[in-house]
Amino acid sequence: MSDPLDLPIRKIVIVGGGTAGWMAAAPLAQRFAQAGRARPEIMLVESPDIGTIGVGEATLPPIRAYNTTLGLDGADFVKKTQGSFKLGIEFRDWGQVGNRFFHGFGDFGPAIEGRSPWQHWLRLQRTLPDLPSYEDWSMATAMARRNRFTPPEGGAPSAANAFSFAYHFDAGLYAAYLREYAMARGVQRVEGLIVDVELRPQDGFVAAVKLADGRRIDGDLFIDCSGFRALLIGGAMQSPYEDWSALLPCNSAQAVPSERVAPLTPYTTSTAKAAGWQWRIPLQHRTGNGHVYCSHFISDDEAASTLLAGLDGKALDTPRQLHFTTGRRKQSWVKNVVGIGLASGFLEPLESTSIQLIMDGVGRLIQFFPDRRFKPHLAAEFNRLMAQQYESTRDFIVLHYKVTERRDSELWRYCAAMPIPDTLAHQIELFRSTGRVAILDRDSFAEPSWVSLLMGLGLRPEAYDPFVDHVDEAALVQHFARVRQAIAQTAAAMPSHDDYIARHVKAPQA
Structure with a gap:
């Protein structure tokens, strides 16, 4: 058997710029700069005549880890992208008209006797009709209600660090920021319109892409970031698209x-x-x-x-x-083509998952990075994990539409009646009947997010975890009161979001 080091990838071609293209280019450039051996050439091809979608400007907390891994300066990044901070999402009129709830980043406090605090809340709210909302034990929610922000503090667990955060930013400016980063680390940008894809006759792998001006750009690995066109993964590789319009009818x-x-x-x-x-x-x-x-x-x-x-x-x-048509490619990695971003699939931006799926796709490509033999089990594992994440994310978004009391329009009547995947039906009914949350994909939304949505949409469990009955009720009430007071006082002492930005990350005038 030949040594895989004899067959390293020599050239990576990224087809398409925008957020997906440059989010792929930046970490690849950084990783190979640190590899300590012959690094592949990385080339990104984008056309100024093809606009980017750019509808997503909100993110999830893991974007911070992505930026940190690249070594980006947090303040500089926020300034350069006209950014602001995001503690979660406020939902209005979901479930029923007039309803308002918050999906905050973080949990509802520390576990009590090994059980989630909201389980203890479920117990107390049966006997204490004046018990404050479970949202009062979410630090992110308390801050959002008061328009306050400061990053979590280090040290021992406390109300001052019992939350997470993400960003809002201009997606076009973020792509430009990463473009500067990637090109400084050796990525070559080629401007041109791709008009043809050349396949190798012996195995159907992509050999090169051809530009309108006659240039031919060959490569070993091709990353398709061409958006809805899916020029390589959908066009050349013919990976079928799985249509989810019946579950997510917005188009x-x-x-x-x-x-x-x-x-x-x-x-x-x-x-x-x-x-x-x-x-x-x-x-x-x-x-x-x-x-x-x-x-x-x-x-x-x-x-x-x-x-x-x-x-x-x-x-x-x-x-x-x-x-658009919501759904995903059956396979995001076929032969020597990997689809990232919209080329791989699309879920409406209801929970700010578009950039997250780009980030995770790039991360998995780095995790399972091939040599020129392109062993099929690498692609198979990449495709399995991406399919699992797309489907679990899809189900979380479908949840917003399905758990509803609204019947005031055709859309909401359709959503209330529509069949849903067995996996999601199980998750809803498990919560409805027992108060338990089933997490089917650890790379997707965690238990506090499911609780925020299910409870916020008006679903109250018929039962709760029986182990919480072993905690003394009076002591539990006192504990909840102390935690709630600490959260409220800590949030009230924070600067306003406006003030924090003005002092620390004020962007130049646009």
């Missing part, structure tokens, strides 16, 4: 920026509408807004009117239209 979106308004909230807002939902993402220089909807239940013109009517600041442009 259109319109996005528009608006003027920034005060205060600068440290959270994303998602407001359910008659035929979909509307997002609000606050940045330092503007507010990002969008309306995700099902075109079977509302026209594009009506959707634009709904979007513009829901703005809290003056629109800075006309709404930009996007049509």
